[in-house]
Amino acid sequence: MTVVGPFGLSVRDQALESDVQAGLAAVEEGLLEACKSEVPFITEAAQHLVRAGGKRFRPLLVLLASRFGDPYAPKIVPSAVVVELTHLATLYHDDVMDEAEVRRGVPSANTRWGNSVAVLTGDFLFARASHILADLGPEAVRIQAEAFERLVTGQILETAGPRDGRDPVEHYLEVMAGKTGSLVAVSCRFGAMMSGADERTVDILTQYGERLGLAFQLADDVLDVASDSHESGKTPGTDLREGIPTLPVLLLRELAERDADADDLDLVALLDGDLTDDARHAEALTRLRVHPALEQARRVTVRYAEEARALLAPLPACFAKSALEELCDAVVHRAG
Numbered sequence: 375m376t377v378v379g380p381f382g383l384s385v386r387d388q389a390l391e392s393d394v395q396a397g398l399a400a401v402e403e404g405l406l407e408a409c410k411s412e413v414p415f416i417t418e419a420a421q422h423l424v425r426a427g428g429k430r431f432r433p434l435l436v437l438l439a440s441r442f443g444d445p446y447a448p449k450i451v452p453s454a455v456v457v458e459l460t461h462l463a464t465l466y467h468d469d470v471m472d473e474a475e476v477r478r479g480v481p482s483a484n485t486r487w488g489n490s491v492a493v494l495t496g497d498f499l500f501a502r503a504s505h506i507l508a509d510l511g512p513e514a515v516r517i518q519a520e521a522f523e524r525l526v527t528g529q530i531l532e533t534a535g536p537r538d539g540r541d542p543v544e545h546y547l548e549v550m551a552g553k554t555g556s557l558v559a560v561s562c563r564f565g566a567m568m569s570g571a572d573e574r575t576v577d578i579l580t581q582y583g584e585r586l587g588l589a590f591q592l593a594d595d596v597l598d599v600a601s602d603s604h605e606s607g608k609t610p611g612t613d614l615r616e617g618i619p620t621l622p623v624l625l626l627r628e629l630a631e632r633d634a635d636a637d638d639l640d641l642v643a644l645l646d647g648d649l650t651d652d653a654r655h656a657e658a659l660t661r662l663r664v665h666p667a668l669e670q671a672r673r674v675t676v677r678y679a680e681e682a683r684a685l686l687a688p689l690p691a692c693f694a695k696s697a698l699e700e701l702c703d704a705v706v707h708r709a710g
Contacts (some may be wrong), residue, residue: 387693393445397454398430398435401667404455405462408502419487419495420502423462426478431590432457432558435701436565439579453564455495456518457557459503464525466496510568517563520554528552532618543624549593551584558587569641572641575689582685586702589678593708595620596671599662611659615649621674626667641665679706 402424409420428454440450469482470489476482484492507518515532528549536545538679562583566576598613599622613620623645641661649655679702689695 389440390693390697394434394437397445397451397691398433400451401430401433401458404451404506405458408455408459408506409499411498416495416498419491420498421515422480422483422486422495423465423478423572425695426480428478430458432461435558435561435583435586435698436568438694438697438701439562439565439571440569441572442566442575442579442689443693445569447569448563449510449568453510453514453568454561456503456507456510457561457564459499459506460518460522461557463496463499463503466492466499474490494593514564514567517560517567521560524556526554528554542619543621543628546619546621546624547588550588554591556585558590559583562586578685578689582698585678585682586705587686589675589682589702589705591673592621592675592678593705595622596603596668596675597708599659599668611649611655614645614658614662615655617649620671622662622665622668622671624663625670626665629667638665641650676706679703 405424406421409417409424411417411420436450436454436457437445440447459615466483469477470484470492475485482492483495487495503518507515528551531545532549532553536542559580560583562579563576566579571579595613598610598620601610614623626638626645627642629635630642640659644654644658644661649653649658683699683702686695686698
C-alpha cells in the first residue's frame, strides 16, 4: 500500500500509484510554467501559492476520473492544470475579501503585497487558465465558463445573503454548491471526458464531484472552527472573525431561534458582536467548538460524502473507483 495525494490517500495498485504520481508531477510543472511571466515580479506573485504547496485535490480527481477511459490521453494533464489554476486564482481573491493573513502556512498575497497586487495576480491566473483551455476545445471552454459563472454567482449570493423568507441553511448550501462544488465537479468531468469515457460515466463522475465538493467545503467549515493554524494552514476562525456565515454558525442560529436557549442566544449575541477583539474571538471559538451545532455540521458533511460514494456504485470495480470511495472517507476524516 502506498500513499499519494491529499489526506494520505491510499493507492493499492502499483501501476495506478505510479501513474498518479507522474501525473501530479506533470501538473506541478504545468502550474509553475503557466505562472511564468516576462515580468519577474508577476512570476513571483503568481507562483507564491503554487510553491506554498496544497493538496492538489482537483488535479487528483482529474487523474482518477481519467482511469475510466484512456488515462494517457494528451489533454488530461492540461485540464488538471486549468482547474487548479482557476482554484488558485479564487484563493487570491478570497483572501482579499476575507482579509486573511495566512494561506497554506505562508503569508497571504494580500498581506505580502497588498490587495491590488493580490486581485490582479488572481486575474493573471484566470487569464493563463483560459489560454490553456482554448487548446482543449470549445466544449471544454463552455463547461469551464458555466462552472465559473456558478462559482461567481455563489460568491455574489454569499455576499448578498438569503432573500427574505429563504432558509439560511438552504441558501448557504446553494452558495457552496456554486463556490466549491462546481469546480470539483468539473475536475471529475474533465478527467472522464478527456479520457474518452462514455457519456454515462462522465455524468456519474460529474455528480460525484459535485457532492464530494460540497462535503469538502463543509469539512473546511468545521475545520475553521475546530482546528488550529498548524492543522489547517490558515488562521482558525477567519470566517468567524469576518462575520461570514458558515454551516456551524447557521445551525447554531437555527437552534437558538427554535429553542430560545439562554446560552445559545448569548453565544449568538457574542458572534454578532465585535470579533475583531482577540479575546471575544477566542471566547466565541472556544464555545462554538463544544456546541452541538458543530457536531451537527459534521453529520451534514458525512451525508454529502455518503451521497458521493453511493453515486459511484454503477461504475466497474477497479482501483481508481476504490480510491474515489476512499476520498469520501478522507473528507469526512478531515471534519473529525
